[in-house]
Amino acid sequence: MIEQYTQILIDFVRANQAWGAPVVGLLAFAESLAFFSLIVPAWAALIGIGALIGLGGLEFWPIWVAAAIGAALGDWLSYWLGFTFKDKVAHVWPLSRYPDLLPRGEAFIKKFGVAAIFIGRFFGPLRASVPLVAGIFVMPWWHFQAANFSSAFVWAAVLLVPGTLGLKWFTGA
DSSP: OHHHHHHHHHHHHHHOGGGHHHHHHHHHHHHHSTTGGGTOOOHHHHHHHHHHHHHSSSOHHHHHHHHHHHHHHHHHHHHHHHHHHGGGGGGSTTTTTOTTHHHHHHHHHHHHTTHHHHHHTTSHHHHHHHHHHHHHTTOOHHHHHHHHHHHHHHHHHHHHHHHHHHHHHHHTO
16 A cells, blocks of 8 residues: 555656655655654655656755755644643544653653754654654754754655665666
8 A cells, every 4th residue: 555655656746747846845744744654654755756856857956955844844843733732642643542652752852862853853653753752841942943954854865865866876877
């Protein structure tokens, strides 16, 4: 099922290249948003779209910026949800079914501080939950945003560049 979903998205972007950046921005937003990231596994589609860049037709820079901004906005909203609703989020799935996730997230943030935002971006289960926990436990906003935006640009490159460069290398372009 995930493969079909991924292929549909890649085919859509291939056929509608003008929609590449908006689609990538939405995918990165969903991938980074607390709770949604569990049902929208967009990372495979982002890697595939990176391969489309390698084939030509899609420009790297707008896609990269769209992915980074989408990811940063998803984390920002997750932080805001945690900051606004605090412990009430513990009653929402999946946290309601796995009550140990919040204390584990808090311990992760206490151990690594603002670096937890950067580190968490690169690990699927942590990607959307760390910003939520940072909001719940009131990590300073500016510290959060500095790590959020810087890690979003690195994360976007990590997903897009292998497909972009790998396909160019493979095809000899």
